[in-house]
Amino acid sequence: MATAQPDIVISVRDLVVGFGRQRVLDGLSLDVRRGEILGLVGVSGGGKTVLMRTIIGLIPKRQGRIVVMGVDRDTASAAEARALERRWGVLFQQGALFSSLTVRENIQFPMRENLQLSQRLRDELANAKLEMVGLSPSDGEKFPSELSGGMTKRAALARALALDPEILFLDEPTSGLDPISAGEFDALIKTLQQTLNFTVFMVTHDLYSLEMECDRIAALADGKIAAIGSVSQVVESQHPWVKSYFQGKRARVITRAPN
Amino acid sequence: MAADSALTCTATGDLLELTPGGAWTAAQSAALEARMSEVAPQVSGARKLTINMGRVRELDTLGAWLLERLIRGCADRKVDVELVALPDRYRGLFDQIGRVNREAVAVPAAKNKLLAALEQVGQWAVELIPEFETFLAMLAAASFALGRVLMRPRSFRIISAVNHLYRVGWQAIPIMLMITFLIGAIIAQQGIFHLRKFGADAYVVDMVGILVLRELGVLIVSIMVAGRSGSAYTAELGSMKMREEIDALRMMGFDPVEVLILPRIVALVVALPILAFIGSMSALVGGGIVAWFYGGMSPEIYIARMHEAISVTHFKVGMIKAPFMALMIGLVACSEGLRVKGSAESLGLQTTNSVVKSIFLVIVLDGIFAIFFASIGM
DSSP states (O other), X not given: OOOSOTTEEEEEEEEEEEETTEEEEEEEEEEEETTOEEEEEEOTTSSHHHHHHHHTTXXXXXXXXXXXXXXXXXXXXXXXXXXXXXXXXXXXXXXXXXXXXXXXXXXXXXXXXXXXXXXXXXXXXHHHHHHHTTOXXXXXXXXXXGSOHHHHHHHHHHHHTTTOOSEEEEESTTTTSOHHHHHHHHHHHHHHHHHHTOEEEEEOOOHHHHHHHOSEEEEEETTEEEEEESHHHHHTOOOHHHHHHHHSGGGHHHHSSOO | OOOOEEEEEEEETTEEEEEXXXXXXXXXXXXXXXXXXXXXXXXXXXXXXXXXXXXEXXXXXXXXXXXXXXXXXXXXXXXXXXXXXXXXXXXXXXHHHHHTTOSOOOOOOOOOHHHHHHHHHHHHHHHHHHHHHHHHHHHXXXXXXXXXXXXXXXXXXXXXXXXHHHHHTGGGHHHHHHHHHHHHHHHHHHHHHHHGGGTOGGGHHHHXXXXXXXXXXXXXXXXXXXXXXXXXXXXXXXXHHHTTHHHHHHHTTOOHIIIIIHHXXXXXXXXXXXXXXXXXXXXXXXXXXXXXXXXXXXXXXXHHHHHHHOOHHHHXXXXXXXXXXXXXXXXXXXXXXHTOOSXXXXXXXXXXXXXXXXXXXXXXXXXXXXXXXXXXXX
């Protein structure tokens, strides 16, 4: 079972994913190290979200191997696969909060299903998570439709963190937020990552988040990882798409003065 | 992953030393909660407390919170607590946990159940007023839109109206035929069965004819239309509202009532009388077939008796009601559709509301018409 190296939490090898005749991911390989924040960038529609959803098992793959925390879902039993799913948290792009439950019930939902806790402890933990993501416990009474965009993201993050995951998957965490909220959200993820010691796999377009948060960046182009490494390494890449991405006008925030 | 959790407790004089060990994580939650309550009596008796974190292998929010809760409990009783040998990697987590749950969350006081129920009834009654207002507002908006369209007939969305007519009229014909046929057959069967006791089974023709033409034909068809087309109108308009399509339309200078609602209501007002007519005929046929096979009355006699039993007045009474029923269903369905708010849940709620209200109002309207026709002697 434990075939991956100990410090690699996600190992993807020769992954092929496609829809119909189209091959979205074509022989992609990627390693994510324990405790790092990895940012994945790429063309719109180029398969970033597809890669994330394939790793968490929402999209079937055609070929290749995915080992997450030492578990290969192809060979693992159903119980092992379920146990694995409890060890990661996912923040979907639109939050995906259950609209019929309050925010607190949303956070308690995974706890209720997976852990045996007293109601009191569950309430206290839910409040703790709410405060950790910068919401107030009174926000727990609200329904998802009553939240603003930034609050929705925070509430969804609190739910993703409900079971203290070892890996956190983020799909465009700052999309739809104003630059200030986005910056705060970036800082929040960074702080939580340091206190709770999880690994972050983040799909993003936000150049600023890439620079502020990520330990490493992976650039996805033509269905493969075109460049991977620290910001300065990826910026140096000679791949044409990566070059235009990081040397465009909008990328100046990141390439200018690497301090 | 079968890591074990432990909590050992050693007392030396006034000093109590707690040594948590193993995994203090969410996966061990049940065991951890039990251990914490086991040591609770000893902790509450202690004067001085030391928590030795040296043996903890894993710690997450849950474990940290359980310890933090213990520490806070002791602090409230003015008991000294010392946290020793805390690994550096967990210091940040403890700092973070130390900041949360500081403020008590106000729990709303429970109300008297009876009072709450009475209050709810009152709420419903009060909410009826804005609902009636919305209905009137929709009627007014649709009338104004109709007025504008009559002044400029070219602005009428004829293609949209025809499309809706096809959907609520033409496509509804099979199911209407089926239902009304069965209703007619059931009435005839019941009539024959019970009237036979008096030797009056021939009068079943009067019963079927009058009942179907005056009341049931239009009523059954209206209820079916409310369920079939009214709900579709509400769901369509509601999802357009949710996706801001209606706002977009308004911003482009179009009147949503004129573009979306008027063609739908017009289609319904045209379709429902046709369906009611088809349905009534189908019910008469259903009654005739049962009279033939179950009551032994040949079709010739059935038609001849029908000729004597019913007059064109009965037919008129039924058909006059149809466009009003259609108008009612259309207005309710469209106003409920526009009341949909952001969530998918509200869409479902308003669609249910639309169907329930329009069926209710259709029956009420039928009652009003019955009184009206009786008083003018029709």
